Amino acid sequence: MGLHYLNFKQLTLIHLFSLFFLEIKVKNPWHRRQIIIVTVIIAVGIIIMVSIGVVQNKPLHQKYKYGIVLDAGSSHTSVYVYEWPAEKENNTGMVQQKHACNVKGKGISSYSGTPDKAGVSLKECMDEAKMTIPKHRHHETPVYLGATAGMRLLKMDDDTASEKVLKSVENFLQTYPFSYRGARIITGQEEGAFGWITVNYLSNNFRKASGTMGALDLGGASTQITFVSGKKLESPDNSINFRLYGNDYHLYTHSFLCYGKDQGLKLSIKQQIQSKHDMTGNITLEDPCFNPGYSVIKSLQSVFDSPCTKVNGPRIENYFTHIGIGNWHKCHKAVKMVFNNTYCHYSRCSFNNVFQPTVEGRFGAFSAYFFVMNFLNLTTYSLDEAKEKMAEYCTTNWDTLKKNHPNVKEKFLGEYCFSGTYILTLLEDGYKFTSDNWKNIDFIKKIGDSEAGWTLGYMLNLTNMIPAEAPDTPLLPYGGYVTLMFFLSLLIFVCFIIGYIFFRRKSGAAHKDII
Ligand SMILES: Nc1ncnc2c1ncn2[C@@H]1O[C@H](COP(=O)(O)OP(=O)(O)O)[C@@H](O)[C@H]1O
Numbered sequence: 001m002g003l004h005y006l007n008f009k010q011l012t013l014i015h016l017f018s019l020f021f022l023e024i025k026v027k028n029p030w031h032r033r034q035i036i037i038v039t040v041i042i043a044v045g046i047i048i049m050v051s052i053g054v055v056q057n058k059p060l061h062q063k064y065k066y067g068i069v070l071d072a073g074s075s076h077t078s079v080y081v082y083e084w085p086a087e088k089e090n091n092t093g094m095v096q097q098k099h100a101c102n103v104k105g106k107g108i109s110s111y112s113g114t115p116d117k118a119g120v121s122l123k124e125c126m127d128e129a130k131m132t133i134p135k136h137r138h139h140e141t142p143v144y145l146g147a148t149a150g151m152r153l154l155k156m157d158d159d160t161a162s163e164k165v166l167k168s169v170e171n172f173l174q175t176y177p178f179s180y181r182g183a184r185i186i187t188g189q190e191e192g193a194f195g196w197i198t199v200n201y202l203s204n205n206f207r208k209a210s211g212t213m214g215a216l217d218l219g220g221a222s223t224q225i226t227f228v229s230g231k232k233l234e235s236p237d238n239s240i241n242f243r244l245y246g247n248d249y250h251l252y253t254h255s256f257l258c259y260g261k262d263q264g265l266k267l268s269i270k271q272q273i274q275s276k277h278d279m280t281g282n283i284t285l286e287d288p289c290f291n292p293g294y295s296v297i298k299s300l301q302s303v304f305d306s307p308c309t310k311v312n313g314p315r316i317e318n319y320f321t322h323i324g325i326g327n328w329h330k331c332h333k334a335v336k337m338v339f340n341n342t343y344c345h346y347s348r349c350s351f352n353n354v355f356q357p358t359v360e361g362r363f364g365a366f367s368a369y370f371f372v373m374n375f376l377n378l379t380t381y382s383l384d385e386a387k388e389k390m391a392e393y394c395t396t397n398w399d400t401l402k403k404n405h406p407n408v409k410e411k412f413l414g415e416y417c418f419s420g421t422y423i424l425t426l427l428e429d430g431y432k433f434t435s436d437n438w439k440n441i442d443f444i445k446k447i448g449d450s451e452a453g454w455t456l457g458y459m460l461n462l463t464n465m466i467p468a469e470a471p472d473t474p475l476l477p478y479g480g481y482v483t484l485m486f487f488l489s490l491l492i493f494v495c496f497i498i499g500y501i502f503f504r505r506k507s508g509a510a511h512k513d514i515i
């Protein structure tokens with residue numbers, strides 16, 4: 001039909017052109033020159049028309065905008081610089097990580113005794129951010145600092161100290177030429193929800209029919225689980241609703257304070273010590289979650305100094321010898337003890353009487369989930385294979401491990417048997433993942449160039465870069481528009497050429513007839 005119509009249209013055009021040229025030729029002896037002039041004028045006209053159209057619709061030269069978010073975690077602070085094309089800020093997937101910097105030393109909560117030093121500890125990374133962003137954009141670049149579970153715990157322990165630390169970082173950040181937008185402790189709900197927004201924004205899931213993926217974040221002091229659930233949510237604390245790009249999302253989210261992997265380790269050590277020792281005299285802890293040959297003297301205070309493990313009574317000043325016996329099965333048993341599965345006041349729980357519907361769909365597991373599973377090479381194995389590999393790893397001698405990994409921090413290396421076991425136990429016995437849906441978990445660090453974590457989602461939300469309704473987009477993308485214009489003008493030009501050839505033949509015949 002289309003082809004037939006086009007041919008008919010072409011024929012009509014050719015017919016009209018031929019009549020026009022024929023008339024010129026018959027009436028005017030200077031026909032050849034005139035035809036050439038007319039053809040050239042029409043061709044130039046088309047070129048000018050197309051050029052104006054293309055130039056007029058060409059996107060303006062890309063201008064970039066920037067934003068800075070500081071992730072003040074329990075173990076350390078990271079500074080992220082994000083970048084996006086100025087006129088596309090409401091389109092999904094447009095904001096990307098441009099630069100990341102890890103602040104030297106521990107997290108800001110470790111400055112509780114010397115709060116004045118917390119701010120200046122950020123200097124190197126903030127100077128890097130300043131160098132990364134073009135100077136003329138500095139004043140309009142927003143800076144946010146969000147502190148997570150380390151500061152939540154400090155606030156519980158010593159409210160004034162946490163206020164002083166926040167004031168110190170605030171004063172320091174205000175010395176930069178950026179647009180300072182606040183330093184605060186974010187809630188566990190925010191941490192979970194913004195992690196979920198980040199991974200789905202970066203994966204472009206908000207505009208796809210394929211649905212979203214859940215987010216699993218393992219920190220040092222807390223851990224978050226967030227996913228879209230079709231089930232009725234039985235506790236309002238675990239429910240968050242978003243309307244993004246014209247779609248409604250009903251999220252389940254929970255943040256477990258004290259169940260990050262560093263606090264989890266403290267809980268496990270406390271539990272093991274208390275089950276076997278009366279805390280007086282010499283304590284030797286034979287820990288199945290540490291490699292054979294591992295032997296380090298540690299203060300009891302380092303275990304009991306947190307609100308997660310605090311015990312009433314006199315200050316604990318003793319030390320204990322932490323000895324590794326490397327036995328995965330015993331370690332698994334010990335780690336299970338820190339998750340309370342004995343009662344649930346809802347139809348279903350994860351652990352510690354926290355409501356959780358059955359996990360649904362795919363999940364991205366990031367932060368310490370990735371660091372640990374990646375080091376242990378477990379990111380592609382099934383749950384049962386991962387357990388076997390862990391059993392093997394935990395029995396490896398401590399000296400052999402150190403020899404094989406001279407560049408890995410000893411603290412991390414010593415803890416990987418515990419950390420790996422903790423992750424498998426949290427996912428299986430805590431969140432109730434099974435051997436069947438284990439494959440739905442992707443252990444990820446980055447999506448594209450951007451790290452998975454709560455920071456990007458936090459900035460997108462505070463700068464209103466995710467609209468509730470889908471923004472209008474042009475019918476054709478710019479590339480498609482240029483291509484279409486090009487082929488249409490080519491078609492018109494070809495019509496002229498065909499018309500001209502056709503006319504020449506006809507006029508030749510007409511000329512003969514006249515003679
Ligand atoms: N290379 C690594 N190997 C193992 N663990 C790591 C590595 N890098 C960072 N971590 C751990 O990741 C966790 C990050 O937690 P963090 O974000 O600081 O705490 P939170 O989110 O609870 O405030 C910490 O437990 C830290 O020790």
Ligand SMILES: [Ca+2]
Nearest residue numbers: 073148219367
């Ligand atoms: Ca974190």
